[in-house]
Amino acid sequence: MLTRTQHLFDDATRVVAGDSRWRGRTSPDYWAFVGPFGGFTAATILRALIEHPERAGDPVALTVNYCAPIAEGEFDLDVRFVKANRSSQHWCVELSQGSGDVATLATAVFAERRPSWAHQVARFPDARPFEEIKPFPSIAATWVKQYDFRFIEGVPTLRSAGAAEPGSAFSKLWISDRAPRRIDCLSLMAMSDAFFARIFHARGEVLPFGTVSITTYFHADADDLTKEDVTRVLAVADANTFHKSYGDQSGQLWSPSGRLLATTTQVMYFKA
Amino acid sequence: MLTRTQHLFDDATRVVAGDSRWRGRTSPDYWAFVGPFGGFTAATILRALIEHPERAGDPVALTVNYCAPIAEGEFDLDVRFVKANRSSQHWCVELSQGSGDVATLATAVFAERRPSWAHQVARFPDARPFEEIKPFPSIAATWVKQYDFRFIEGVPTLRSAGAAEPGSAFSKLWISDRAPRRIDCLSLMAMSDAFFARIFHARGEVLPFGTVSITTYFHADADDLTKEDVTRVLAVADANTFHKSYGDQSGQLWSPSGRLLATTTQVMYFKA
Numbered sequence A, B: 001m002l003t004r005t006q007h008l009f010d011d012a013t014r015v016v017a018g019d020s021r022w023r024g025r026t027s028p029d030y031w032a033f034v035g036p037f038g039g040f041t042a043a044t045i046l047r048a049l050i051e052h053p054e055r056a057g058d059p060v061a062l063t064v065n066y067c068a069p070i071a072e073g074e075f076d077l078d079v080r081f082v083k084a085n086r087s088s089q090h091w092c093v094e095l096s097q098g099s100g101d102v103a104t105l106a107t108a109v110f111a112e113r114r115p116s117w118a119h120q121v122a123r124f125p126d127a128r129p130f131e132e133i134k135p136f137p138s139i140a141a142t143w144v145k146q147y148d149f150r151f152i153e154g155v156p157t158l159r160s161a162g163a164a165e166p167g168s169a170f171s172k173l174w175i176s177d178r179a180p181r182r183i184d185c186l187s188l189m190a191m192s193d194a195f196f197a198r199i200f201h202a203r204g205e206v207l208p209f210g211t212v213s214i215t216t217y218f219h220a221d222a223d224d225l226t227k228e229d230v231t232r233v234l235a236v237a238d239a240n241t242f243h244k245s246y247g248d249q250s251g252q253l254w255s256p257s258g259r260l261l262a263t264t265t266q267v268m269y270f271k272a
Helices: A008-012 A038-050 A185-192 A198-203 A222-228 B008-012 B038-050 B185-192 B198-203 B222-228
Strands: A021-025 A058-066 A074-084 A088-096 A102-111 A147-153 A171-177 A209-218 A232-238 A241-243 A246-254 A260-270 B021-025 B058-066 B074-084 B088-096 B102-111 B147-153 B171-177 B209-218 B232-238 B241-243 B246-254 B260-270
Touching (some): A008 A038, A008 A185, A021 A038, A038 A058, A038 A088, A038 A102, A038 A185, A058 B102, A102 B088, A185 A222, A185 A260, A198 A246, A209 B209, A209 B260, A222 A260, A260 B260, B008 B038, B008 B185, B038 B185, B058 B185, B185 B260, B198 B241, B198 B246, B198 B260, B222 B260
Antiparallel strands (some): A021 A074, A058 A209, A209 A260, B021 B074, B058 B209, B147 B171, B171 B232, B232 B246
8 A cells, every 4th residue: 555645646646666567546636527637647657657667867758649438447557668779768658457458558758868059949928927817717527626727818718509700729827736736747748638628719618529649748857847846837728720520739838937848739539 | 572653752651561560661762861761751650551451541640759760671560450449540550670679669540530610720821832932952861852842931041150049940831742742641741750950940050860759640631632632731840949959840731722731740859
């Protein structure tokens, strides 16, 4: 029996080491309508990699493909070290339950990041301070209650009939764990998937949807994040298109100091 | 012995079917400085999936992780059908040579795309017509010779000493196969990786670099592309950041008619 860790995010994403087979379990605290919050699943996979004894360096890229629903309860993580280079590692993780098929398939790249020429091209978005903005009211899904969303632009306005004209798919908001927790790669991964579905914004209503694949690139390593020492990110997200039942989202997660911490993109299925 | 196909792109990305083990080989026509052009590798993997007898639907997402250099010659593609849903399929492909380690690791999502509400959020970029712009001169790598690049903005200006100040990382250009070939998912995948490295633009010089992971989302299916019936795309690419030896790129590929065909993102290693 493991002792309960301090923050419920760390408790939820806890994994038990195995040789190549690790174990985790879904958490009632990070539950979406029909399964775990996708950001929880992605962060748990990332945690298994970060805690792996053969892991070296920091995450650079994580892609998670959601293949099938995950039921409440335990799951196995089949963690495979695919290839090591001088300064980078390639991993593959398959999540399954019982003797079932693969429910989630992920690939990751880790690297020992070395000092280099640096240049931040993207501009830090203007934003009113976190403290001046009211939190977005919690909605039914438990995972939403674990975050403090403060919208600067693109607050979702959801009507039962939807909007007559397509609304903007752009949002700018502060995202913090409801119980503040220092931002690390795990929370960046989870927060990458914490935007409300762009289709809700564009349509002005909640519709059946599901993330099919998410990719997050980490632009800060563990040292950078320790130095930032922040508990929230300024997040922006937008969509490019919705077409034949699939749409996309791209986003950026910024430190309040103006450093780009992560970029993320995902493709999702919708019914409309 | 297979007969030579019409277009050298199709010849280069030709694969020989196996049960789960498929075979391909590098092409001198799509060679970069130290290995095959990454877009060639990605397109060849995609071809194996598209030609697979169990494949249903069209590609929605492809992520390719470049784990190790690929030597000139034959390679094996270990194609694994991971999970099928009602309307989507998840695949995993590992490329290796001889008895060597995995050199390239890819995951893909295919889906039977159904009619739905549609809304293109991104705006078609203004662009001078292809015919009015001079082709970018071919450079040493053979793969570059297979494309006709016509820059509208952000033409690379490479000096041996580099630029004093960081240059813009943004480019807008037409990309066509040098010998025109109708745009399909394969060429979209290859063209996703056909931008010059953003670090060249930002630094104004050619530096050691390598794509680590690329993800492309397809916003048009085979039917859409057949209807578009075009041989070139309007392409835009930009970077968000360069930090501790890694940088990123995101791009869009547009049909000349103004339809967004694909979006792409990649993370790359650089030495500067």
